[in-house]
Structure formats: C-alpha cells, structure tokens
Amino acid sequence: MSKNIILTHQEINHKIKRIAYQIYETFVDNEEVVLAGIAPNGYVFAEKIAAELKTISTLKVSLCEVQVDKQKPESAIHTSLTKEEYSNKGLILVDDVLNSGTALIYAVRHFLDVPLKKFKTAVLVDRNHKKYPVKADFKGISLSTSLLEHVHVVFDENDSYAYLN
Template identity: 65%
Template sequence: MNVTNNVILNHEEINHKIRRIAFQIYENNVNETEVILAGIATNGYIFAKKLKAVLEKISDINPILCKVTIDKKNPGQPVKTSIASEDYENKSLVLVDDVLNSGTTLIYGVKHFLNVPLKQFKTAVLVNRNHKKYPVKADFKGISLSTSLHEHVSVVLEGKKFEVLLE
C-alpha cells in the first residue's frame, strides 16, 4: 500500500483542527482570564503548545501550559505535572492528548486532576478512536475514527510537515 493512502490528516488539516479546537476552548472559557492547558507528554504537550499559540492570537485569555507525565506502561504510578496543584486549583483546565485510544492514559490523567478542586474540567484530543476500554470521552476532538484494534494511529506534530497516519 502506498504511504500517502495512510494519511488521515495532512499539515493544513491539522492546523485547521487545532484552530477549531482553540476556538471551542475559548467559547467554553469566554469569561475566564486564564485556562490551564495540561498536555500529556510527549505529543499531547506539543499539541497543547500549538493550542496555546492559537488561543493567544484569538482571545485575551492567558493560556498556561502544564506538562503532564504519565507512565504509559505502568499508569498506576503517580502522575507528575510541571506546575504545582495550587497553580491550577479552582481554575478551568483542559487535559490535552494527541490520540484517545483505549482511554487508559486519559482516564489516569483525569483521575489525577480530580484530586484538586477545579472550576471546569474538559478534555481535548486531535484523534478520537471509537473503541475504548474506559468510559472517558473527549470534549473537543479534531477527528473521530472507527478503527480496528490492530491498527495504529501515529501523530507527527514536529518539523515542517504535520501528519496523522493510520498504520
């Protein structure tokens, strides 16, 4: 099979999805002065940085980046964040990841943030796969895909050419 046949989203389409999700985040936080964008390392954090750049252009909201580190092989381990919990307490927070696969990573991220009182909690993903192990949903999503368990979605958000590939 030709590699180009596996491209689900190209560079331009990804930028369009990022912009649309940023507008949705803005609409949901129009009365807020700050929004915490908690990106799950690695690609979720890169995606959060791109959302932050667009939010700064389209609104007067101050988006604050937070890097969330979850051990994906052992998600029961404590979740680490780049900012202290006091810094996002009673604020609006969006947990950001690139792909929602089984929901494992997102559910452990949600669990971590439930230990802190938040004003509002939402989730954003670039790609939402429609087969989950956990009852977690994305509030903001770029694209939803019905894929088989044997297929893999790969997201490239660095360099000159962003892509979402189905492998």
C-alpha cells in the same frame, strides 16, 4: 502495513484553530485556562492550541506538561505545574490520540484531587476502542479503526501529519 495519511499538516492546523475557538467559547467567562498536555505528543498539541488561543482571545494560557507512564498508568503522575498553580482554574487535558482511554482516565483522576472551575478534554484523533468511560470534549477527528491498526501523530516543525498503519 502501509502508512495511510488521515490528517495532513494543513488539516491539523485547521483542527487546532477550530479546537482553540471551541475552548475560547467554552471558557469565555474565565480569565485564565490551563492546557495540560500528556507528554510527549499531547504536550506538543497543547502548545499549538495555546499559541492559537493567544492570537484569538484575551485568555491567559498556562501550559502544564503531564507525565503518564503508559505502560503502568496507575503509577504516580507528574506535572510541571504544582496543584496550587492550577487549583480553581479552568483546565483542559490534552492528548494527541484517544485510543483505549487509559492514559486520559488516569490523568483525569490525578487532576480531580484539586478543585477546578471547569474540566474538559481535547484530542486530535478520537478512536472508538475505549476501555474506560472517558470522552473528548474537543476533538479534531473521530475515527473507527480495527484493533490491529494504530494511529500515529507526527509533529514536525514544518510538517505535521497523522497516519494509520
């Protein structure tokens, strides 16, 4: 199977900017938001959104790295911020690809143990093969693919892209 580029570096940058504006519009009444990125790529995507948010808004942006074992998602989830650090704040859970929804739904469950002002999700690529009732509030692109196809996102310093193989 060959690589089919579905998002170029320029298109990903455009999606990041658009998602940042959508987040700002949604959280305009908040002083602070937490971007919780599912490692590894979701966290990189969250960093890029945070950088854009800082240029377009006065929101204080905190980053949180979320460790989910994608092979055993029911096992303990670890975050780089303590529960007290994101309690009573607006939180956006970020991942690069929403595939089956497994990683996202287990991460959502983890954050529901703490009171939050508002809780949203953001993904770069939303596929339509979900096993769980989870949706992306902010998404770069929706893509219908076969179950045999896989979406990969590459975040390099000067060349990011998403491809289907």
